[in-house]
Amino acid sequence: MLTNRNKRLIAITFSMAFILMAVSPAFSQAAAIPSDLNQGPYVDTLVYQVITNPDTVIQSLLAGTIQMDNSFFNPIHYEALDLDPDITIASALRNGYGHITINCDKFPLNLSVFRRAFAFAFDKYRVTDEILSGYNQEHDSLVPYISSFSIEDELPYHYYSANVALANQMLDDAGFGWTGAPNDYAGGSRRTTPGTNEQFHVNIEYGDNSEDIAGGTARIGVDALRSMGVDADSLAANFNEYISRLDFHGDYDMVFFAYNFLGNDISDLGDMFYGPFADLDYQNMMNFRNASFDALRDDLLYGVTYEEVYEAGRQMQLILHHNVPRLVVYENTYNQAYRNDVFTGHVMDAAYYITGLWTMRNIHKIDGTAGGSVSISLGEEPDSFNIYTTNSAYAAAINNELWPALYNRGPDMAPWPDLAETLLTETHLDNALVPEGHTRFTMDIIQNATWSDGVKLTAEDVAFSYTYAFESGDYGNPASVRLVDLVAAYAPTPYRVVVEFNTESYWHFNNFASNSVIPKHIFNDVDGIGYANWNTWNPVFDPTEPMVNCGPFELTDFIAGEFYELSANTNFHYYPQADVTAPTSSTTPPTTTPPVDFTLAIVAGAVGAAVVILVGGFVLLRQK
Amino acid sequence: MGLREYIIRRSIYMVLLIIAVVCFNFFLFRLPTFLFGANPISLMISDELRRNLTQDLLEQMYANFGLVPDPDIFDWIYMFWRYIVSMFTGNFGVSFLTQRPVITAIVERLPNTLLLMGSSSMVAILLGIWTGVKVAADPGSKKDVGAVTVALFIYALPVFWFGMMLLLAFGFMLPAWTESVWGVRIGFPQYGTISYDVWEIARTSPYGALMVAGDVLHHLFLPMITLGIGGYGGYFLYMRNNLIDVMTEDYILTARAKGLDENQVLYKHGLKNAMLPMVTIIAMTFGFLINGATLTETVFSWRGLGRFIFSSLLLMDFPVIQAIFMIIAITAVLANFVADLLYGVLDPRIKYG
Numbered sequence: 001m002l003t004n005r006n007k008r009l010i011a012i013t014f015s016m017a018f019i020l021m022a023v024s025p026a027f028s029q030a031a032a033i034p035s036d037l038n039q040g041p042y043v044d045t046l047v048y049q050v051i052t053n054p055d056t057v058i059q060s061l062l063a064g065t066i067q068m069d070n071s072f073f074n075p076i077h078y079e080a081l082d083l084d085p086d087i088t089i090a091s092a093l094r095n096g097y098g099h100i101t102i103n104c105d106k107f108p109l110n111l112s113v114f115r116r117a118f119a120f121a122f123d124k125y126r127v128t129d130e131i132l133s134g135y136n137q138e139h140d141s142l143v144p145y146i147s148s149f150s151i152e153d154e155l156p157y158h159y160y161s162a163n164v165a166l167a168n169q170m171l172d173d174a175g176f177g178w179t180g181a182p183n184d185y186a187g188g189s190r191r192t193t194p195g196t197n198e199q200f201h202v203n204i205e206y207g208d209n210s211e212d213i214a215g216g217t218a219r220i221g222v223d224a225l226r227s228m229g230v231d232a233d234s235l236a237a238n239f240n241e242y243i244s245r246l247d248f249h250g251d252y253d254m255v256f257f258a259y260n261f262l263g264n265d266i267s268d269l270g271d272m273f274y275g276p277f278a279d280l281d282y283q284n285m286m287n288f289r290n291a292s293f294d295a296l297r298d299d300l301l302y303g304v305t306y307e308e309v310y311e312a313g314r315q316m317q318l319i320l321h322h323n324v325p326r327l328v329v330y331e332n333t334y335n336q337a338y339r340n341d342v343f344t345g346h347v348m349d350a351a352y353y354i355t356g357l358w359t360m361r362n363i364h365k366i367d368g369t370a371g372g373s374v375s376i377s378l379g380e381e382p383d384s385f386n387i388y389t390t391n392s393a394y395a396a397a398i399n400n401e402l403w404p405a406l407y408n409r410g411p412d413m414a415p416w417p418d419l420a421e422t423l424l425t426e427t428h429l430d431n432a433l434v435p436e437g438h439t440r441f442t443m444d445i446i447q448n449a450t451w452s453d454g455v456k457l458t459a460e461d462v463a464f465s466y467t468y469a470f471e472s473g474d475y476g477n478p479a480s481v482r483l484v485d486l487v488a489a490y491a492p493t494p495y496r497v498v499v500e501f502n503t504e505s506y507w508h509f510n511n512f513a514s515n516s517v518i519p520k521h522i523f524n525d526v527d528g529i530g531y532a533n534w535n536t537w538n539p540v541f542d543p544t545e546p547m548v549n550c551g552p553f554e555l556t557d558f559i560a561g562e563f564y565e566l567s568a569n570t571n572f573h574y575y576p577q578a579d580v581t582a583p584t585s586s587t588t589p590p591t592t593t594p595p596v597d598f599t600l601a602i603v604a605g606a607v608g609a610a611v612v613i614l615v616g617g618f619v620l621l622r623q624k
Numbered sequence: 625m626g627l628r629e630y631i632i633r634r635s636i637y638m639v640l641l642i643i644a645v646v647c648f649n650f651f652l653f654r655l656p657t658f659l660f661g662a663n664p665i666s667l668m669i670s671d672e673l674r675r676n677l678t679q680d681l682l683e684q685m686y687a688n689f690g691l692v693p694d695p696d697i698f699d700w701i702y703m704f705w706r707y708i709v710s711m712f713t714g715n716f717g718v719s720f721l722t723q724r725p726v727i728t729a730i731v732e733r734l735p736n737t738l739l740l741m742g743s744s745s746m747v748a749i750l751l752g753i754w755t756g757v758k759v760a761a762d763p764g765s766k767k768d769v770g771a772v773t774v775a776l777f778i779y780a781l782p783v784f785w786f787g788m789m790l791l792l793a794f795g796f797m798l799p800a801w802t803e804s805v806w807g808v809r810i811g812f813p814q815y816g817t818i819s820y821d822v823w824e825i826a827r828t829s830p831y832g833a834l835m836v837a838g839d840v841l842h843h844l845f846l847p848m849i850t851l852g853i854g855g856y857g858g859y860f861l862y863m864r865n866n867l868i869d870v871m872t873e874d875y876i877l878t879a880r881a882k883g884l885d886e887n888q889v890l891y892k893h894g895l896k897n898a899m900l901p902m903v904t905i906i907a908m909t910f911g912f913l914i915n916g917a918t919l920t921e922t923v924f925s926w927r928g929l930g931r932f933i934f935s936s937l938l939l940m941d942f943p944v945i946q947a948i949f950m951i952i953a954i955t956a957v958l959a960n961f962v963a964d965l966l967y968g969v970l971d972p973r974i975k976y977g
Contacts, residue, residue, distance in 0.1 A: 051815045052925045055788065059796045060814055096671075240940060241656060244663040248694075260671050268675030281693065282669070282677050375820075380935075381927070383722040390722075391670040476684035481676040535688065535723050557827070560732060561927030563820045 037416065038574040040361035041552045042370040043343070046566040048398060051377040061087060061337055066375040068338040070355045070397050075133050075335065086341040090354040093137060095144050095413075096260035097331045098127075098213070100204065100221055103252050104325050105278070105287035108176070108193045108200060115324040117170040121224035123162035127330045131216040139331035142269065142320050146350050146413075149266045149313045155321055164227045171228055178229060191229040201231045206256040208236035217329055218256045246285040249278070256329070262351055263514070264413040266313050267507040270297040273316075273325060288325035302505045304427065304439075309506045342366065343374060349411045357400045358411050361552055361574075370576070381561040385540040385547065387516050388469075388477050401553040401566055403516040404573075406443060406462065406497075415513055419445045419462065419573075427504055438487070439508050440500045447495050449573040451519050453548045459491035464520035466499055466512055471525070472534040479534075482511035519548050627968070634964070638957050645953040649946045650707050656940065664720050664940040665691065689720055707946070716947035721939055726947045729932065734914065736817055737928040739840070740847055740921075741913040747852025749906055752859025753899075760867035760898075761890050771860070779857030784919040787850040791923060794846060813843045815925035847924040851917055862905060866898040873897070900971055904963045911959025914952055 049066060051057050058077045060066045062084060073081065081087050108114050124138040138160040143150040168183065175194030181187060190199050204221045206214035218234040225232035242255055271277060274297055275289035296319075299312035320326070336354045338346060345363045349356030355376060365372050382395035387403060390396070410416035424442040426434050434440045449457035466489040473480025485508070488500040501508045523529045529537045529546075539547035540555060547555065552574070553566035569575065656662035665685055669677065686692065690706065692699040710717060716726040755775070759768040778786075791814065799811035813819060822839040826832035870876065871894050879889045916930025929948065936944040968974045 047820050049816065049820065050925060050927070052922050052931065053788075053791075053815065056791065056795075056814050056923075056925065059792070063796060063800065063814075065814065238656075238660075238662070240667055240938070241660040241662040244661055244666040247663065247666045248661060250661060262672050272675060280679065282666075282674065282682060384724065386723070391668065391673075473681065474684070476681060476688045478673050478677075478681060478685075481673065481678050481681055484678065538724055541724065541728075557823075559818060559823065562816045562818055563823070565820070 036574075037347070037358060037362065037410070038418070039576055040574060041568045041572075042345070042362070042364035042576065043360075043372050043374050044568055045373040045556075046360055046401065046553060047373055047375045048378045048564040048566070049375055050379075050381045050561055050563065052379060054379070057377045057379075058337075060377065061339065064339060064341070066339075066377045067343060068355050068359075068374065068376045069336060070376055070394070071379045072334040072336055072353075075135050077337075078335065081337045086339055087337050088340045088346075090336045090338065090346070090348055091135075091333050092336075092348055092350070092353055093144075093146050094260075094332050094334050095146055095262070095350060096258060097139055097144060097328045098217060098256065098258045099142075099329055100218075100327045101246065101255050101257070101286055102325055102327065103254070103287060104289070105249075106251075106253060109202070109253060111174065111194075112323045113170055113174040114176070115327070116322065117167040117174075117228060118221075118224060119159040119324045119327050120163045120170070121167035121227050122159060122221060122327060122329065123224065124160045124329060126162075126220050126223075127217055131213055131220070132330060132332055135335065136330040136332035139328050140321055141317050142326060142328060143266050143313065143317055144261055145331055147261070147264050147266065148413075149264065149310060151314050151317050154314070155318070159327070162224065162227070164224075167224075167228050183229065185226055185229050189229065190231045199231060201233070202253045203233055203235045204254045204256060205235045205237040205242055205252060207239040207242075209239065211236070214256050221254065221256070221329070247282045249281070249285070249287060263409055263510065265507060265510045267301055267309075267505075267510070269313065269316050269320075270300045273320060286325035288323070290319060290323060293319045293323075301507065302503060304504050304506055306506060340366075343372065347411050349409075350413045351409045352397075352400065355397065356411075357408065357552075360401055378564075382564070384538065385555075386535065386537050387518075388472070388479050388534050388537075398555065398564055398566065399516075400551075402549040402551040402555060403518075404449065404457070404550050405514050405516055406445070407513040409514055415509070419449060419457070419517060420513075421446055425509070434500075435502075437504060438500055438502055439504045440498060441509065441512075442496065442498050445495050445497060446573055449550055450571045451548050451550050452554055452569065452571070453519075453546075455519065455521055455548075457517070457519070457550055458494045459497040460494070461520045462497040462517050463489040463491045463499070464524070465489075465515060465517045468518060468523055468531065468534075469515060472531040475532050475534060477531075477534045479515065482515075486512075522546050522548050631965075634961055638961060641957055642950075642954055645957075646708070646711050646950055649949050649953075650704055652949075653937075653940070653942050653945050662940065663691075664942065665689070667939050668720060690717075711946070711950060717943040719936075719944050720941045721936070721944075726943045729944065730929065730948060730951070733916075733927060733929045733932055736926060737914055737916045737930070739844060740851065740926060740928055741915070741917065742910075743844060744848045744851030744855065744917075745909050745913065747848060748855035749859050749909070751852065751856040752861075753863045753902070755856070756860045756863025757867060757890065757895055760864045760871065760894075761886070763864075763868050768864075772864070775857035775860045778853060779855075779861075781854065782919075783850060783854040783917070784923050786854055787847065787920050787923040790846050790850055812846045813839075817843045817926060819843075843924075843926075847917075847920050847926050850923075851920055859902070859905070862902060863898065866901055867894055870894050870898040900967065903966050903970060904960075907959045907963030907966065908956070911956040912952065914948075914955060 048070070051060065051066070054074065057066070057069050057071075058073060058081065061069060061081065064086070078089065081089055102109055102115050104110050104115070128134060128136055128138060137145060138158070139145055139152060140155055140159050141150050141152045145152050171191065177192040177194070177197055178184075178189045179192055179199050180189030182189070192199050202225055204218040206218040215234065215236060222232045222234045239257070242252065243257070245252060246255060271283060273286065273288045273290075273293060274284060275291070275294045277283035278287045278289055293316060296312045296316050300309055300316060303309035303312055334353060338354060342365060343363050344366045345359070346354055347356070347358035347362055348354055349358050360374075363374060364370060378394045378397065380392070380394050382390070382398055383392045384390040384395060385399065387399055390399070405418050406420040407415040408418045420443045422444040426440045426442070428434050428436040428438065431440070445459055445462060451457055466483060466486060469477060469479035470483045470486050473483070485501040485503045485505070486499070487502045488498065491497050499512055521528065525531050537545055539545045540558065541560065550569070550572065552569055552572045554569045555564060556567040557565040651658070665682070668685070690703070692703070695703065718724060719726055719729060722729065755771055759765070759771040762768060794812045795814040796811075799809035802808060802810040818836060818839050822835060826835040826839075829835060871890075876889060876893055879893045914929055916928040916933060918930035918934045920926065921928045921930045933945065933948055936948070
């Protein structure tokens with residue numbers, strides 16, 4: 001048994017661990033919150049906390065240690081969250097879908113009648129009921145429902161419910177036979193190919209890390225194939241392996257996976273299903289070839305008006321719907337939870353959902369006062385703060401708050417002016433000075449934007465941003481891919497920028513307007529970061545690298561993998577005017593604080609832990 | 625052959641072994657590429673980029689990462705040569721994913737990993753040895769049977785489940801209870817290695833480093849206990865069985881015949897001899913400290929190397945995983961070597977030669 005002295009020793013040692021609980025109250029003053037979406041932010045800080053365990057996120061939301069979750073929660077938590085009056089659940093239709101990609105090169109999957117029969121036999125209502133518990137919407141078009149280009153409601157027919165009789169009739173009419181008695185799958189009879197009369201097998205592959213959703217959906221697909229008499233199986237596979245196989249046009253039958261869109265742009269339809277690209281790596285993984293579809297490509301990519309590209313997109317969707325190179329099997333609903341007991345003003349955003357930039361811009365305390373600190377969970381740590389290298393949604397959540405653009409995507413994905421004040425779009429028809437076949441955009445920008453290092457943001461910065469993305473493309477910068485037709489970007493006056501493309505296309509605006517604007521004095525190719533270093537620029541993580549931006553928030557502190565503190569940028573061009581809001585806490589100049597050596601803290605922690613364990617171990621081993 | 629010759633010979637073997645492991649690593653991590661054609665570039669491309677990808681950009685991406693789209697045997701030989709040169713010159717390159725130097729990413733996570741794995745290993749070893757010694761003195765007793773049963777039960781528990789239960793009890797239920805009773809939340813942190821609230825105070829306080837150290841310890845407690853308790857069963861069973869064997873030796877009988885106190889027999893004569901086989905196990909434990917603990921790190925959102933290794937493997941981030949595995953191989957080989965040397969120091973009967 002332990003002596004009293006040793007008990008005290010252990011008790012004191014362990015109780016030391018409990019003493020550091022901290023509270024950081026925020027003080028603020030009543031302020032009117034204007035209705036302008038751009039105005040803000042009204043909170044002092046956003047704190048993104050990395051929580052990798054989804055169950056901990058739910059518990060933390062319920063406990064109130066975080067206010068919002070950046071990700072979507074598993075529907076099994078719906079009831080627990082719904083029961084809490086301090087929590088609101090925001091549901092939004094996803095800008096993307098789950099689908100089955102079909103290899104249109106492989107006999108007999110290359111026969112569109114077979115793919116269409118499969119679509120008719122597939123029961124999307126089963127996915128709704130059995131897989132997604134009602135958190136989805138049946139969908140056919142290859143453009144998500146929330147896109148203004150989607151013609152889901154105009155499609156002549158739908159593949160929502162299973163029509164097995166029609167599917168079998170279509171196969172019979174197309175010459176698909178049976179190995180035995182017709183329609184006797186249970187008795188061992190299987191479909192044979194038309195002409196050659198050979199039995200065939202179809203595998204539906206799915207990601208082995210998603211047995212419930214991906215596996216369940218694939219099995220419904222297998223049931224559809226079997227209902228047509230086709231010998232079929234589902235096959236769990238490694239995502240990394242099969243996505244490479246698809247990228248390189250390797251062998252497969254059907255593969256289930258998900259696909260996400262970011263904005264309202266459907267110009268990619270022109271490349272993704274374009275016949276001549278069926279042999280190119282990373283393009284047209286369905287190997288789909290359709291002359292009528294290919295003929296519409298130029299109309300889609302180089303249509304000038306919304307009506308023109310809408311019409312091309314409409315016809316393409318109809319062709320794809322009829323030929324089914326890719327069967328959309330659901331468009332699911334995303335559920336996000338946030339606490340409603342401290343802050344209000346959340347804005348549902350079709351692109352970034354409830355934790356998007358508009359919420360962060362408009363969120364404020366429920367008593368109408370400004371100030372306060374919002375804690376938001378991130379499922380993974382941001383991999384990089386280099387806007388050109390990162391693909392991480394977690395990094396994007398933070399980067400979106402830091403960087404300006406001419407236009408942001410509004411809550412409904414329509415362009416929403418940020419730096420831009422006016423926009424003039426001209427072709428040769430509008431202005432003889434514009435070369436024939438070119439499109440010229442002339443924009444006046446606001447005059448009160450300032451970079452975080454105090455330098456004024458001018459049209460030179462805006463023009464340079466496009467030049468930088470374009471020129472660094474030679475060194476592999478992916479930001480260049482949407483600017484391949486760019487021929488000029490310049491600033492005729494300090495607050496007017498001209499961007500010109502050597503083609504006419506409705507999509508040019510989409511391709512440049514929401515790109516991040518970067519400071520020329522930091523990135524220039526003479527004494528700045530330069531074009532070649534687009535990928536080695538490592539802001540935040542490398543203290544020697546500059547991180548100069550001018551978004552609504554500034555990244556003021558972080559511990560990698562733990563938390564990232566963003567403070568309201570009081571120089572932000574839409575920061576609430578002092579006479580309107582005047583949040584006292586926000587206008588206080590930042591104080592200079594002595595740096596804390598985190599490595600020293602870790603070492604001290606390690607030494608402390610070792611002492612605790614050694615003392616504990618010594619005491620325990622002394623017990624004879 | 626004396627100790628010096630032994631060390632030289634072992635050192636040569638060690639170097640050869642490390643070279644073999646390094647060569648093996650190149651092929652191990654590229655096995656999905658060899659066998660199935662899996663390609664890291666496919667995993668780097670977002671849906672957005674995939675829709676707009678050009679062949680020029682694709683070629684540039686391959687070039688930037690030192691990859692070849694459809695490598696032939698000469699490409700493989702070239703890539704292997706460049707890999708070998710990089711590994712042995714300490715140039716681990718940059719991560720495919722973050723495009724940051726690999727060594728930086730490893731060094732960032734190493735303190736957390738050593739802290740968690742080191743402290744939990746010590747808990748497991750001390751607890752295992754202590755309980756093993758306690759029950760080995762009286763094998764077959766109710767205490768012995770009970771301890772073996774408990775040890776096996778805990779050893780068989782999934783460590784992530786055990787961690788989640790501890791987290792639920794002490795991270796959520798306890799603070800909620802203390803808040804309802806005393807109006808203040810007392811318990812253990814739910815995630816991370818440091819609280820933002822503590823950091824906020826610490827960065828303006830002259831005692832900031834101490835406060836952060838205390839907070840790190842506070843965060844460490846639950847994951848350390850999870851791994852420590854979860855892993856103590858193995859050490860317990862080794863210790864118990866070794867000691868039971870030793871206690872049947874003639875020199876134990878002699879000690880008892882000399883009239884020594886049973887505690888002296890157990891601790892001075894029994895434990896010392898039973899500890900020898902434990903040395904290898906303990907040395908190897910410390911040799912594998914940098915492996916991290918993927919599941920425990922995920923449950924407690926602990927930023928360690930375990931999760932980093934796991935995510936790098938999934939994303940085929942070759943530079944990261946080959947560097948980490950090389951370091952693991954070196955530490956494991958070194959730990960083994962140290963264990964062999966310690967044997968000679970601890971047991972005078974052992975001669976090198």
